[in-house]
Amino acid sequence: MDENSTHEQLILYYFNETGMADSVMVQKEIDTHQEVKEEYRHIVEVFDHIDKIVMSPSEKTINSILDYSIKALAAGHIQ
Amino acid sequence: MQHYDVSDQELIRLYLGGNPASFEKLLKRYKSRLFASIFYLVRDKEKAEDVFQETFIKIISTLNNGGYKEEGKFLPWAIRIARNIIIDNARVNCRMPMMRDKKENGIMSTIRMKDDNVETKMIRNQTITQIRMLIEELPHEQREIIVLRHYADLSFKEIAELTNVNINTALGRMRYALRNLRKLVKKKKYSAVF
Numbered sequence: 438m439d440e441n442s443t444h445e446q447l448i449l450y451y452f453n454e455t456g457m458a459d460s461v462m463v464q465k466e467i468d469t470h471q472e473v474k475e476e477y478r479h480i481v482e483v484f485d486h487i488d489k490i491v492m493s494p495s496e497k498t499i500n501s502i503l504d505y506s507i508k509a510l511a512a513g514h515i516q
Numbered sequence: 517m518q519h520y521d522v523s524d525q526e527l528i529r530l531y532l533g534g535n536p537a538s539f540e541k542l543l544k545r546y547k548s549r550l551f552a553s554i555f556y557l558v559r560d561k562e563k564a565e566d567v568f569q570e571t572f573i574k575i576i577s578t579l580n581n582g583g584y585k586e587e588g589k590f591l592p593w594a595i596r597i598a599r600n601i602i603i604d605n606a607r608v609n610c611r612m613p614m615m616r617d618k619k620e621n622g623i624m625s626t627i628r629m630k631d632d633n634v635e636t637k638m639i640r641n642q643t644i645t646q647i648r649m650l651i652e653e654l655p656h657e658q659r660e661i662i663v664l665r666h667y668a669d670l671s672f673k674e675i676a677e678l679t680n681v682n683i684n685t686a687l688g689r690m691r692y693a694l695r696n697l698r699k700l701v702k703k704k705k706y707s708a709v710f
Contacts, residue, residue, distance in 0.1 A: 444691050444694075445684075445687040448691065448694075452665065479698065487662070492548060492551050493548050494564070498568060501569060502576075503540055505576055506543075510534065
């Protein structure tokens with residue numbers, strides 16, 4: 438694999454988007470080559486840190502949407 | 517990808533059958549992923565709240581008019597609607613959504629801290645601030661790919677369809693985003709983040 442395709446395979450592997458055969462191949466690359474292992478570690482660390490961010494809309498917005506969903510249902514359809 | 521006991525399609529069917537609690541469940545299932553995605557694209561809390569609400573009003577209208585056809589793909593559909601609203605708003609304002617957020621509307625006022633420990637909160641604050649700054653400095657297409665893959669949890673195939681590019685282009689954008697994040701870390705000499 439060239440450098441770019443290896444990196445893209447690592448990205449797909451991290452997000453569980455590789456098939457069984459590719460997963461085995463990528464894991465083997467990680468286990469065999471130090472530079473590939475480093476690349477994968479970097480991907481994992483980036484997304485592990487981003488994972489700590491949790492955001493939600495305000496309760497006011499949620500309640501407005503839920504009110505609208507009930508009214509729409511009661512009306513049968515929206516004009 | 518997450519899997520649920522009751523599918524999105526079933527919740528929609530129950531809602532349209534007269535059960536509003538099913539819609540509430542659907543909304544709560546996706547509110548964080550959708551809101552985070554919108555927020556990172558518009559970078560302003562008030563605007564994100566408006567786009568989020570507008571998105572769900574459009575969703576509710578479409579559901580009640582029988583216009584929803586995308587079985588099993590509720591989130592990509594919802595994000596497509598949100599993305600179109602953001603693009604339309606940007607056209608109205610004659611600019612792309614690249615505005616700097618006001619401090620009080622920025623990500624720090626939106627994030628919910630799960631830990632009670634003060635020291636942990638401080639470290640997390642620092643880390644989140646750094647991540648926010650790094651992601652905001654990425655070019656729009658690279659920021660979008662991180663948002664759609666990481667926060668919205670869309671597959672690269674779904675992102676490719678949503679953004680009208682092929683999957684290799686979507687993967688290439690992610691590769692460049694990661695590379696640029698690494699460069700930014702070095703440039704700014706951050707230590708708390710990777």
